Amino acid sequence: MRKRPIPEATVARLPVYLRSLLALAEERRTLTVSSEELAGMAGVNAAKVRKDLSYLGSYGTRGVGYDVEYLLYQITRELGLTQDLHAAIVGVGNLGRALASFKGFAERGFRIAALFDVDETVIGTEVAGLTVRDLDELKEFAAEEPLAIGIIATPADGAQEVAERLIDAGVKSILTFASSVVKVPPDIVVRKVDLSIELQILSFYQQRREAISSAREANRVLEGELPGAAGLRTGAAEHAASFDERRAGTLHSDRR
Amino acid sequence: MRKRPIPEATVARLPVYLRSLLALAEERRTLTVSSEELAGMAGVNAAKVRKDLSYLGSYGTRGVGYDVEYLLYQITRELGLTQDLHAAIVGVGNLGRALASFKGFAERGFRIAALFDVDETVIGTEVAGLTVRDLDELKEFAAEEPLAIGIIATPADGAQEVAERLIDAGVKSILTFASSVVKVPPDIVVRKVDLSIELQILSFYQQRREAISSAREANRVLEGELPGAAGLRTGAAEHAASFDERRAGTLHSDRR
DNA sequence: CCGGGCTTGTGACTCTATTCACAAGCGACC
DNA sequence: GGTCGCTTGTGAATAGAGTCACAAGCCCGG
Structure with a gap:
């Protein structure tokens, strides 16, 4: 088990544990939590919790459990949430708008820094407190204010091109909602959410x-x-x- | 390999193949498609395509490939998309609205049959051509017009209760966007999409x-x-x- | 109707993930 | 300071997914 390569499946669960721990930390009832309890909150089984957490290091105390605050900090750090990441949304349709106003991002330290679109009737309008920019301005914008994450909320046929533009602008992490396959170089991480x-x-x-x-x-x-x-x-x-x-x-x- | 238990991972890819096949069927250029080609379109490897398709049966022809139309039909059938399923969205916030107007659902034969909320300022308003109903009417609505799928687009704290109400109304498949763990009896299938x-x-x-x-x-x-x-x-x-x-x-x- | 070229279908292997089960270790209480 | 109960951390076992590689089988041209 010694050190790292955190499995992908574990990475996907860390945010769930994080949320559970935040809930525990808020109601300051417990300073410590057992894998059993955490498993209950996260909806997984206790052995999995222990194994997952063991990839981060030995942060628990036998006979006692895990210190909520400490574990919270460790997971936050491991997920890279200590720094605020900036994201841009490309495609300001219904979905793009909903994403722009979504509170959940800010809660975890993600900042929607800009909105882009190609539709001239949308460019210049204000959405969720941001002025929609022309997609052509993406690169120069990113040069000023580095973007960690690009969110694609365009129709399927525009998605590949948008992805390439994002990559060209230095974005290395992409979340796409477009119902099309987006192909990227191996150093770019793409996650895809397809509602249909x-x-x-x-x-x-x-x-x-x-x-x-x-x-x-x-x-x-x-x-x-x-x-x-x-x-x-x-x-x-x-x-x-x-x-x-x-x-x-x-x-x-x-x-x- | 003999018959069934289609692996979960395969099920998740069938819709991707389906989309690729639809694209092929539209540009009526090819009546047949090889696993290689399909793999390219779907962004996976060819062996995986073949193995996935083999779970459905032997629908290919050696030396030739798969008949596009026939495969299309088989996947459609396997996914249960031959019948139109009705879905209800609970929670008409930004996300709920976006989902209600999302075209992609109808394209695959899903019909958003109703919208529900608890907020009185929203109930009665019209969204995407539907009048938002009071969540209390859910059960009677479902009695009239059976709902296959419930979509939860509420804040996290309401999600569990909404899920229970959906289940009580006879819904057996739930898609939740709420950032909370939703617990359901074993005969209910839940999928969770968590943007954050x-x-x-x-x-x-x-x-x-x-x-x-x-x-x-x-x-x-x-x-x-x-x-x-x-x-x-x-x-x-x-x-x-x-x-x-x-x-x-x-x-x-x-x-x- | 035979041979060559192509593509499927699948056994065998590998890799990843999950689950089990238990020794190791901590804290509390006597 | 010993022992008892509880909980972690982790090897080992199992299950699931992905990949490889090749025999089986089909089509076509001669």
Whole structure:
């Protein structure tokens, strides 16, 4: 276990622990927290919490737990949240606007430093206290006020070009909401949030569930209950059973 | 490989393939597509495409590729997108509004059937062509017009209660944007999109990158290059050096 | 109807992540 | 100062995902 390479999956959970710890720190009831308790708050299992935290170092005390304040500080530091990072949003449509006004960013030390768009009817207007700039000004803006993060909230077809412009302006971290694949050089980190994909994933499991319940129905029919519904949607039965058995209560978020 | 349990990771990629296939189908240039080509469009590797598709069945033709239309249909069916699913958005703030107007949902057959909120100043107003309803009406609404999916776009503190109400109204699939852990019974599927967590993850890798490059700089200084820069950023260099030492060797290998 | 070129489907391997289970270690109380 | 209860930290086991590499199989041209 000795030192570093913090697994990607762990990195994705650190912010969740961070939020839980902040909640604990606020209600100053507890100075210390056990992995069990933290796991409960974060919605994961306790062994995972311990393993995750162990990648940061040995910050707990056996028999006692983790010092809330200290752990808070360590996670904050590890996530690089001690410095305020500046971000720019490109694409000031509905989503871009919502993101610009989103309070959650500032709470974690992210500052939306500028908004950009290409639409002349939008450029110059004020959104969430910022004047929307022309995307062409991106590079010079970034030269003055370095941008750590670029947020792409444009339609799919503009996303690749925007990404390239951001990279050209020195941005190394990109969060894209565009429903298109954005290709970048290996030293650039991209994260993608695709709302319609999320729904499609839900749809898959929803459909599965329906297949299962109608399979159950079919089974009941076979067993002599529910005599009316015979014949509907057979064939799903076996498939359903294995599903049910395999993944009773799982599912997370990921992406990763 | 025989039949089913489609891995979660595969499910998450199917919508990406779907989008690529739709693009191919539109420009009616190709009736068939190779895993290689599809992989290029989807931004993944070809073996993964083949393995993913093989979970659906043997829909390709060796020496030829996959029939675009047929594959399109199979993925659509597997994702349950043949039926239009109805969704409700709870929480009509900035984000809720943006989601309500988001075109991407309809494109994949999702219909935003209703908007709910608890804020009386919002209830009754019209957003994206829908009248915002009182959250108290959720259950009766769902009784009339079954909702497959609930989208939570409320502040964190309301999310758990909203989730419970959705479940009580018969919703089995939930997409939450609230930055809080939502706990649900095992038969409910929840997906969570947390914007501020995404930025925190980017921050982590950003910070790591900075640590690496300043470590490189420190090394160059030690080796006698860059004599001019001595003294600058000492704090960072020192931190970087110890960082470097602790994880020597891993720095370069774990680049993605 | 045979051979060559291409592309799938998949076993085998590797890597990452999760879970288990327990020894090590801390604090409190006698 | 010893022992008891509790909680961490982590090896070992397991599960899941990604990658490799190649045999199987299809199409086409001769």
